[in-house]
Amino acid sequence: MTDHLAGALEGTSAGTSPGVTAAAGFRASGVTAGLKASGKPDLALVVNDGPRQAGAAVFTTNRVVGAPVLWSRQAVTDGVVSAVVLNSGGANVGTGPRGFQDAHATAEKVADALGVSAGDVVVCSTGLIGVPLASERLFAAVAPAVAALGDAAGPDAATAILTTDSVAKTAHVRVETPGGTFTVGGMAKGAGMLAPAMATMLAVLTTDADVDAATADAALRAATAATFDRVDSDGCMSTSDTVTLLASGASGVTPRADVLADAVLRVCASLARQLVADAEGASHDVAVHVHGATTQAAAVAVARAVTRSTLVKAAMYGNDPNWGRIIAQVGTVPEDVAPFDPSALDVTINGLQVCRAGGAHEDPARLDLAAAREVHVTVDLHAGDASATVWTNDLTHDYVHENSAYST
Amino acid sequence: MTDHLAGALEGTSAGTSPGVTAAAGFRASGVTAGLKASGKPDLALVVNDGPRQAGAAVFTTNRVVGAPVLWSRQAVTDGVVSAVVLNSGGANVGTGPRGFQDAHATAEKVADALGVSAGDVVVCSTGLIGVPLASERLFAAVAPAVAALGDAAGPDAATAILTTDSVAKTAHVRVETPGGTFTVGGMAKGAGMLAPAMATMLAVLTTDADVDAATADAALRAATAATFDRVDSDGCMSTSDTVTLLASGASGVTPRADVLADAVLRVCASLARQLVADAEGASHDVAVHVHGATTQAAAVAVARAVTRSTLVKAAMYGNDPNWGRIIAQVGTVPEDVAPFDPSALDVTINGLQVCRAGGAHEDPARLDLAAAREVHVTVDLHAGDASATVWTNDLTHDYVHENSAYST
Structure with a gap:
């Protein structure tokens, strides 16, 4: 799965995106x-050959984190990242002091092989929680991974980080500016809903823009x-x-900060959409x-209330435009979070307004959801002028199957 | 399904509980x-013949509510409730002004037939959202419902309020006090996880204790x-x-307030457990x-984070004691809500400590969850001395099936 985004002035690329090696x-x-x-494949490397080695990262806000997150949080604090090493086949979470030693040693091995500092190597792991990493195998594969490094091998890296993902996800955008063309590329793996325990969302983005770590950090956080x-x-x-x-x-x-931010946003948007798909x-x-909505935060809160409803998601699986379940979820958002009048709610599903002013309107039977991969639910709160979109998937038998038969 | 609770001094009853007609x-x-x-059966009546007609009620905190909730909130404000009329086969939610007229008219019809005030009749409806109530059929059945009233017909009422529930739920407790014996009984229907859009949780409790509405309200809210x-x-x-x-x-x-509260709590606990089962x-x-936990609220927040995880619930369906998913959910609770040290977490499943100090401990393979209907997950935060329990069910194929093939 690839997505090539039109540059600001360039037009859409064709073929497979090289992802992290586009830049x-x-x-x-x-x-x-x-x-x-x-x-x-289960071990990926991304190496920044410079001349600059600026880096930034965003991590899970979970209080229970893997050893690689503990390591990598420290590694990025100085704004210098020379390489990212990523493995699938083990999350290295719930693995105690040994887990941290494994993450540290992984960074050391990669740093030694590349001739960089271990403190400039970000480590990412994905797979089962609570199982020690097969670290000797990982260490032994560092030399082959370094030997295989290539400036067109982004797709190989994107493949090696997959878990239950069915296809690699890559994207890039080339942006022409008055000062010249720069590129942002990236790869991501699995936040797919179907096995999220292993579907740690990992992504690496690269750019050849000449920007400092603070600029990169701001662009990345916003995106x-x-x-x-x-x-x-x-x-x-x-x-x-x-x-x-x-x-x-x-x-x-060196693009303007907002131009870089827009390019990073577009690559992240493409990768995120590929994850949903x-x-x-x-x-x-x-x-x-x-x-x-009165504010964007209110709009996000309402959208999340709907996307987190197993009832709404199961209805979607059944191709059932059940707007009652949707307004019931909207109603769970506290008034101080999202002010609105429940009797003013409108709901439109794939263009058909099935609920008007909190009550039935067009006949939902007119919708044929079975024919549509995408379902667009629009909720109008009639309380302000802010809006937001949150994506999810339907709740299927395959979700239950995959997640009930995973670690055992 | 029935549950007979031991009275404080009496002992457990045998046979089917009469539920709301136990008192x-x-x-x-x-x-x-x-x-x-x-x-x-789809229409139930519960009538209080006095001599006192004290009443209290607790309603959903959803901001989108059915017309019956709008009506009944007003009906209970004066602390007098003469009767409760409950129907299955239609929730009367998302039905606009006509829905409120239907709820009001239902109370009027019942009040007329009983010779009481409509403002003292609580109305409850359960079923599909967004579909007008078949109110003429309901009104026509009020007279037969009044004619069928009996002081041993609690089980009939408990049956008529069912939706996807497979069995009626009733319970009662008789409590001996120095002043004499009083009884609390009750019935409930479906908060079962498998069709919660229609699984409005409705319950009616009755007591022959001689207490005022404020005392009843306090006992009910706590329970x-x-x-x-x-x-x-x-x-x-x-x-x-x-x-x-x-x-x-x-x-x-007239029991002491705490004795009444305890009896109401025990009947509610029995009914809640029956709903889960x-x-x-x-x-x-x-x-x-x-x-x-540092506080009971913190304990409840952590327990809810675990019970709301579709990953944990799917793992349970697969008889997979996946403690990694459990600590990952515990970690989602913000520190200001529940202070704890993630590296101190212990997790025990059905008596086996599978996670100690945030890492693997006993081998989960020693557990045979397939053989157990009940799974008890104990999380020790090691941060204080407060505790709480929240119940849920596993996430099964039947959940997906029922909820994807409901309204259409």
Whole structure:
């Protein structure tokens, strides 16, 4: 799965996006360390060859976090990131002091092989919680991973970080500015709703823009808040979510901060949309748009209340435009969070206004949800002029199946 | 399904509990109005013959509520309730001004037939949202319902309020006091997780204790907060939840407030437990016990975070004691809500300590959850001495099936 975004002035690319190697100054690789029982690739490297090595990252807000998050939080504090090493086949969460030693040693091995400082290596892991990492296998695969590094190998890295994802997710955008062209690329894996315990959302973005860590950090935080944070798989927050942005400066272009932020936002939006689309077994991608809110935060709160409803999600699976369940969820949001008059609520599903002023309006039977992969639910609160969209999937038998038969 | 609770001094009853007609001074009935397509009973009455007609009620906190809730909130404000009329086969929610007229007219018809004031009749409805009530059928069945009233017909009423529930739920307790014996009885229907859109939780409790409305209200609020509010089906709050307590004074006994409160609590606890057990298709009843919290509110917040996790619930369905998913959910609770040290967390499942100090301990493979209907998850936060329990069920294929194929 790839998505090529039109640059501001350039137009859409064609073919497979190179992802993290779309931008100049980066090499990547993806190899098989043997962490996955399937024998599929499970170790990825992304290396920033500079000249600049600015980096920023956003982490899960869960208080229970994996050892890699503990390590990587420290690694990014100085704004310098030389490389990111990512493994699937083990989350290294709930693994105690040994887990932290494993994360630290992974950074050391990668740093030694690359000739950089271990403190400039971000570590990301995804897989089962509570199982020690097969760290000897991981360490042994570092040399092959370094040997495999290539400036067109972004897709290999994107493949090696997959867990239950069915396809690799990559995207990039090239942006022409008066000062020249710069590129932002990226890869992501699985916040798909169908196995979120292992579906730690990991993403690495790269840019050849010549920007400092603070600028990268601001762009990344704004972008994740509006994209990855609004993919509300099943409301289960991972212990390992990590999104990293590396800037190499290799283009020699220093865009305006808002131009960089827009490019990062567009790549994150593409990756987030790909994550929704790859929720295995899901039959619908569901966008909940809330309009007429007093603030954007209120709009997000209402949208989340709807996207987190197992009843709404199960109805979507049944192609049932059950607006009663939708307004019931809207009503659970406290008034101090989102002021609105319950008797003013409108609900539109795929263009048909099924609920007007809190009551039945058009006949839902006119909708044929079975024919649509995307379902767009629009809730108008009629209380202000702020809006927001949160994406989710339907709740399917495959979700129950995958998540009831995972660790055992 | 019945549960007979030991009175404080009496001992456990045997056989089927008469529910709302266990206490003196009450008559009930359950008849078929034709609101349900199945032709099963769908209209229930509970009448308080006094001498006292004290009443209190607790309603859903959802801001989107059914017309019956709007009506009944007003009806109970004066502390006088002569009767409760309950129908299944239609929730009368999202039905606009006509819905309120229907609720009002229902109270009027019942009041006329009983010779009481309409303002003293509580109305409860359960079923689909957004569909007008078949009110003419309901009105026509009021006379037969009044004619069928009997002082042993509690089970008939308990049957007529069912929706997807598989069995009627009734309970009662007789309490001997120095001043004499009084009784609290009750019935409830469906907060089962498997069809919560229609699974409005309705309950009616009756007592022949001679207490005023304020005393009844205090007892009822404390009891619901500790019982019905801690059955966390699927986190989807209904638009119609209503729990009513009627006091007839027919025993002539005025118990101490705490003795009444304890009796009401025990009946509510029994009914709540019966609701969990009747979540159709669920293979496990899951109790999440949180110990070592700084406050009870903190313990409840942590327990709810676990019971609302579709990942934890799906794992339970798979008989998978996946403690990683449990601590990941515990970690989502903000520190200002529940202070604790993530590295101190202990998790015990059905007596086996699978997680100690945030890491793996006993081998989960030693647990055979398939053999147990009840799963007890105990989380020790090691932060204080407060505790709380919240019940839920596992997330099953039947949940998805029922809730994806409901209104259409």
